[in-house]
Amino acid sequence: MLRDIAKWWSRLPVAAKRYIVFQALTVPVLFAWILVPYLMLATGLSVAEAGIVLTAASAIATVVNAIVGRVLDRAEPVVFIAVISLVEGVAYFIYMYGFLANILLLIVVAAVVERLARGFYPVFKVYEYDVYPQEFREKAFALHNLIPYLAQLATYPLIGYVLAVLSDSLYAQITSLGMFALASTALGFLALAWLPRIGVRRIKVSQLLLRRIPEAFIKMSLAIMVFGVAFELCQPLVVANLFVEIAGNPLLGLAYYEAFAALPAVIVLPLILRDNRRYGVLLLVSGMGLIALADLLLGFSYKVEIALLAAMAASAGYALVDPFFTDVLFSTIPKEYRGSLLGSLAAVRGLIGIAMPAIAGFIAEINAHLPFILAAIIVTFAAGLTLSVAKPYYRSFNIADIELAKP
Numbered sequence: 099m100l101r102d103i104a105k106w107w108s109r110l111p112v113a114a115k116r117y118i119v120f121q122a123l124t125v126p127v128l129f130a131w132i133l134v135p136y137l138m139l140a141t142g143l144s145v146a147e148a149g150i151v152l153t154a155a156s157a158i159a160t161v162v163n164a165i166v167g168r169v170l171d172r173a174e175p176v177v178f179i180a181v182i183s184l185v186e187g188v189a190y191f192i193y194m195y196g197f198l199a200n201i202l203l204l205i206v207v208a209a210v211v212e213r214l215a216r217g218f219y220p221v222f223k224v225y226e227y228d229v230y231p232q233e234f235r236e237k238a239f240a241l242h243n244l245i246p247y248l249a250q251l252a253t254y255p256l257i258g259y260v261l262a263v264l265s266d267s268l269y270a271q272i273t274s275l276g277m278f279a280l281a282s283t284a285l286g287f288l289a290l291a292w293l294p295r296i297g298v299r300r301i302k303v304s305q306l307l308l309r310r311i312p313e314a315f316i317k318m319s320l321a322i323m324v325f326g327v328a329f330e331l332c333q334p335l336v337v338a339n340l341f342v343e344i345a346g347n348p349l350l351g352l353a354y355y356e357a358f359a360a361l362p363a364v365i366v367l368p369l370i371l372r373d374n375r376r377y378g379v380l381l382l383v384s385g386m387g388l389i390a391l392a393d394l395l396l397g398f399s400y401k402v403e404i405a406l407l408a409a410m411a412a413s414a415g416y417a418l419v420d421p422f423f424t425d426v427l428f429s430t431i432p433k434e435y436r437g438s439l440l441g442s443l444a445a446v447r448g449l450i451g452i453a454m455p456a457i458a459g460f461i462a463e464i465n466a467h468l469p470f471i472l473a474a475i476i477v478t479f480a481a482g483l484t485l486s487v488a489k490p491y492y493r494s495f496n497i498a499d500i501e502l503a504k505p
Contacts, residue, residue: 149459258353
């Protein structure tokens with residue numbers, strides 16, 4: 099296993115290696131993603147009210163996705179990566195003051211600022227498109243997930259123990275957002291100083307007008323949107339609400355949930371470094387099945403132990419799906435339009451998902467388990483769309499293998 103990791107790591111270009119390490123350094127800061135929804139519930143908001151807050155923030159900020167998508171083809175992605183960390187740092191500071199002063203308006207402002215940062219997220223895919231070698235892209239994405247998951251496995255139980263057991267006070271948990279803000283700001287400056295630039299492309303306006311969108315890209319886009327609905331139904335707010343219901347110490351339970359989520363990925367991802375692309379369809383099917391199973395387990399979990407088992411199933415599923423799913427998606431995008439199409443895809447998904455926090459919150463208000471059951475059903479539809487594109491794509495590798503084997 100270690101030999102496989104070392105083999106493919108050595109083949110990555112410097113930009114890819116630094117980017118993966120940067121993502122791993124970002125992981126501990128992302129603990130704020132589960133801390134903020136928990137604090138919303140702990141400070142008196144119901145899950146439905148918290149969902150409305152997040153939906154209002156998404157509605158205000160979603161237009162950024164479309165704007166960013168139009169400029170990504172003509173901009174240096176590293177600058178945008180830095181901006182994401184810097185803006186998220188500002189959001190965490192505002193969240194802290196909002197929770198301390200118990201001012202709902204500040205919490206809404208913080209959520210808007212955080213969503214503005216997420217409007218730049220398509221830049222990650224653009225950077226990955228350029229720095230991960232096409233000939234072994236799924237291996238690069240396996241490493242891209244493996245190393246950050248190792249960071250998550252190492253840090254989340256520790257952070258959870260400090261905040262939920264050693265501190266054990268709402269004030270300490272709220273003020274910890276200041277530390278997350280400082281760390282996020284430092285990561286922004288690190289990105290500017292350390293990540294290799296991939297260059298600014300000067301593209302004529304006429305080149306940005308794609309005459310015909312590839313049919314395979316349309317199918318994969320629909321799959322992403324459907325997956326997005328299922329993902330939003332199981333968003334951190336809904337998971338936090340479930341743990342408030344089933345766990346004695348919800349924040350510690352959430353920390354262990356994320357740690358258990360990292361464990362199977364660390365085991366499964368090295369296997370992808372061994373397997374050939376010809377097994378891509380089988381691994382996609384297996385992964386999607388595990389994701390649906392995980393949602394069902396959460397839907398019927400009344401004990402923390404079942405939820406932790408679900409975390410492991412979901413993690414193994416996403417570990418199998420993500421490298422091949424992204425490989426298939428990128429194969430459908432012409433290089434000269436990768437920013438425009440990825441940005442537009444993020445914008446459309448953002449429009450569809452604007453109302454999802456409120457919808458998920460209201461469903462969870464009815465029953466804390468119901469969003470996960472619905473998500474399991476929706477995942478099956480996304481799986482069908484994905485496989486309709488993945489089968490012919492990976493069949494081409496099987497045919498190539500057969501041709502090479504002929505005398």
